[in-house]
Amino acid sequence: MNNQQDQIKLLEQKLEELLSKQESFAKNLMAAYKEIEDLKKGQFIKVTPLETPETPVVDKVIDAPKIDEKEFTVEKVTPEIKTGANEKEKSPEPILEASAPVVTESYVKTEVPLQTSNNKNTNQLPPKKSSLEKFIGENLINKVGILITIIGVIIGVKYSIENNLISPLTRIILGYLFSFGLLAAGLKLKVKYLNFSAVLVSGAITMMYFITFMGYDFYGLFPQLVAFGVMTLLTVFTVVAAINYDKQIIAHLGLVGAYSIPFLLSNNSGNVTALFSYMTIINIGILIISFKKYWKSLYYVSFGFTWLIYLGWIVKDYYYVEDFRFAFTFLSIFFILFYCMFLAYKTLKNEKFQATDVILLFLNSFFFYGIGYYLLDSHATFGKELLGLFTLGNAMIHFIPTVIVYKKKLVDKKLFYLIAALVLTFITITIPVQLDGSWVTILWAIEAATLYWFATTKKITVYKNLSYILIVIAFISLLEDWSHLYDLNPSKERISPIFNSNFLSSLLVIIAFGFITWLNKAEKFQDLEAPKKAMDKIMGFLIPIGLLIICYLAFSLEIDNYWEQQFLDSFINYTNEAGNLGSTRNYNLIDFKSIWLINYSLLFFSILAVANIKLIKNSTLAIVNFVINNILTFTFLIGGLLIISTLRENYIAQYLGEHYSIGSYYLYIRYISLAVLAFLVYTIYWYTKQDYLNLKIKNVFQIFLHLIILWILSSELLHWMDLAGSSGSYKMNLSILWGAYSLFMVVIGIWKRKKHIRVSGIALFGATLVKLFFYDIADLDTISKTIVFVSLGLLLLLISFLYNKYTKQIENDPKDL
Structure with a gap:
């Protein structure tokens, strides 16, 4: 007991010590908060000595900004020594916390001086010029100044010319001297004033460009070759100066001047060789710049000028000259120069390609291909034969740098994928150029699936976008193939069902689209962190729709084509009893084609429903499929049963039986169709049971099901009456059937305690009575009227008896679910 009490006392003492330390800590904490506030207000600040292991007592004064010199005393305060967690006694050495100095009882009075204009102790930098001021002072003014200077020189020269103040040679010399003086001044100021110097x-x-032009064109002081040489030297100097100054403005001025030279110096000689040669020299200079600088605007201008001038010549003059070798040579030179120009800097600096780079690269490639295709196609001798080879050659042109980039790892993967995409693009174009028919569609579909797989597994956006284009092209190509291949006429060659190239191309496209859809839905290929782009969402929705359309149409076209061929091949010539010649076809085959297309539609969407319920489980597809299946059900009940009845009537009447065999197949098709309809209705029922759809139409479906059964029973009654030759009493028999079925519905409703079934049965009986009094009775004889009235009356009494007998059960019906 004594030991236990000692332990309790010891624990109570420790508790008191901890509580006292807690109070001390709280006071210190509040004091620290107050000192911070006082410091912010410029009041007294507590001095905090920093603890170190070597010097547990520290005198320290926190310096504050002063206006005049004052001395303050500092009291020494011994900081509290902390103990470790496992020590029972106080340690002679303090445990330091470097981030929190201990506050002492010393005070220093501080005064925060106000910021005044006369305060010389502040080390603030002078205020910077605003961005607008900097732009105007350093950039805009000097450019406006040089422009005004140029205009002044031109006005002065114009005045001297009009008044003959100075001789032409003197004018040109003075112009050159003024230009050289301006150039020398610019070069002199380069070190200190780079922008102004540029x-x-x-x-x-x-x-100098325009003075040279004046000396050649106005006065004829030197020939065209000399002027051409001078301006070429100016262009070279412009390139060197642009690189040296690292200023695009110099390159732009030189470039515009250079491209204007052929037109300024033109004497309508039509020397296109000189023009294109000079353009080649300019572009070589820009290519040299591209190894050092990446000036997009410079490339845009040169790219635009070159292709516009070349295209203008092609459109305007090539038709008359038709110099194929000359045109194709410079076409190739311009293409290669720009191709190298766009790749040079990016390859050397290992920079990523931007969207504009991609656009320029593609435009350059398609300019070359488009113009080259035109040149070959318009060549009368051998051009058209080389179109496929030329297209494949374009693919090889892009393939070579692709291999180099990949082997030497010169740039990032995006550039490699971009150039490889160009290779695939021209291989894609080669397909329709060299081949025709369904092979084009097949190869496009396979290429689209391959690209999509590669883009999905390697996460390459450019390939995915290219695959989207190919998917659309393959789909349109397949539709076009169908429009030609299934366009039958009596003289066209017949094709066997299913086993033909048309269906093979459709099947391969189905496989390709199915593979793409699977890749798009497979979880292992999904990047859950990256949000889907709008195009991916749109194509993710459209590709499965395209797949379903192709699947449906591929088989329906085969069915349609088969029966159309049968109908065309049924043509015969005959001689009638009167000896007259005639011809006919078996028009029953058109009815068979229609009913089989309906049966196929029922079967296709039934299988789709099963696949969706068991495998796909897509709610959007389920709703669309559910609606389509209901529409198809009524389509069959309204149109399909009518076609079947027509075939039955033709069987009974043996319409065209003297020329064709009208057998029992005309009757069996009925039950094949009903079996397919039953499968479709079952899928509708299956959809109503799916929890994820939450349709809540169980009662509606039950009524819908009874309506279908009654419709089929009515058709079946007419079918057998027609076969028995007693179709004249079909009104009476239908009324009795409807009355009996209404009784059946009431019985089922009472048995299963389903109010909606009972009410539907009574409504059906009411419709039967309306039919009887307003439609049947006018055409019935006395015996028939007696039979139908007695039958319906007895049925009505039986229904009333059942309601009376099961009154309590009906009143206690649970709510229909």
Whole structure:
């Protein structure tokens, strides 16, 4: 007991010590908060000595900004020594916390000086110029100045010319001297004023271009070759200056001037060789720049100028000249120069391609291919034979740098994938150029599936977008193939069902689209972290729809084609009893085609329902499929049964029986169709039981099911009456059938305690009575009227008896679910 009491006392002492330390800690914490607030207000600040293992007592003064010099005393305060967690006694060495200095009882009075304009102790930087001020002062003014200078020179030269103040040679010399002086001044100022110097140099070059033009065109002081050489030197100097200054403005001025040279110096000689050669020199200069700089605007201008000039010549003059070798040579030169230009800097600097780079690369490739295709196609001798080879050659042109990039790992993967996509693009174009028919569609579909697989597994967006294009092209191509291949006429060659190239192409496209759909839905290929793009969402919705359309149409077209061929092949010539010649076809085959297309539709969407319920489990597809199945049900009840009845009537009447065999198959088709309908109705019932759809139409479906059964029974009654030759009493028999079925519905409703079935049965009986009094009675004889009235009366009494007998059960019906 004594030991236990000692332990209790010891624990109580420890508890008191902890509580006292807690109070001390709280006070220190509040004091620290107060000191922070006082410091912010410029009041007294507590001095905090920093604890170190070597010096447990520290004197420290926190310096504060001062206006005048003052001395303050500092009291020494011994900081509280902390103990470790496992020590029972206080340790002579303090446990330090570097991030939290201990506050002492010393105070220092601080005064925060106000910021004044006369405060010399502040080390603030002078305020910077605003961005607008900087732009105007350093960029805009000098450009406007050089432009005004150029305009002034032009006005002065124009005035001297109009008034003959100076001789032509003197004018040109003075112009060159002024330009060289401006150029020298620009070069002199380069070290200290780079931007200003660049403006002066570019202005001087521009002046020299136009002075050279004036000396050649206005005065004829030197021949065209000399002027051409001078301006070429100016272009070279422009390229060197642009790289040296690292300023695009110099390159742009030189480039515009260079492209204007052939037109400024043109004497209508039609020397296209000189024009294209000069353009080649310019583009070589820009290619040299592209190894050092990546100036997009410079490439845009040169790209646009070159192709516009070349296309203008092709459209305007090539038809008359038809110099194929000349045109194709420069076409290839321009293409290769721009191709290297777009790849040079990116390849050397290992930079990523932007969207504009991709667009330019593709435009350059398709300009080359499009113009080259036109040149070959318009060649009278051998051009058309080389179209496929030329297209494949374009693919090889892009394949070579693709291999180099891949082997040497010069750039990132995106550039490799981009150039490889160009290879695939031209291989794709080669297919329709070299081949025709369904093979084009097959190869496009296979290529689309391959690209989509590669894009999905490697996460390459450009390949996925390219596969989307191919998917659309393959789908349209397949529709076009169907429009030609299934367009039958009596003279066209017959094709065997299923085993033909048309269906083979459809089947391969189905496999390709199915593979793409599976890739799009497979979880292992999904990047759950990255949000889907709009195009991926749209195509993810459209591709499965396209797959279903192709699957449905592929088989329906085969069915349609088979019966159409049978109908065309049934043509015969005959001689009638009067000896007259005639011809006919078996028109019953058209009815067989119609009913088989309906049966196929029922079967297709029934199988789709089973696949969706068991495997796919897509709610959107389920709703669409459910609606279509209901529509198809009524289509069969309204149209399909009518076609079947027509075939039965033709069997009984043996319509065209003297020319064709009208056998029992005309009757059996009825029960094949009813079996398919039963399968379809079962899938509708199956959908109503799916929890994820939450349709809540169980009662409606039960009424719908009884309606279908009654409809079929009525048709079956007419069928057998027609076969028995007693179709004249079909009104009476239908009324009795409807009355009996209404009794059946009432009985089922009472037995299963389903109010909606009972009410439907009574409604059916009411419709039967309306039919009897307003439709049947006018055509019935006395015996028939007696039979139908007695039968319906007895049925009505029986229904009333059942209601009276099971009154309590009916009143206690549970709510229909």
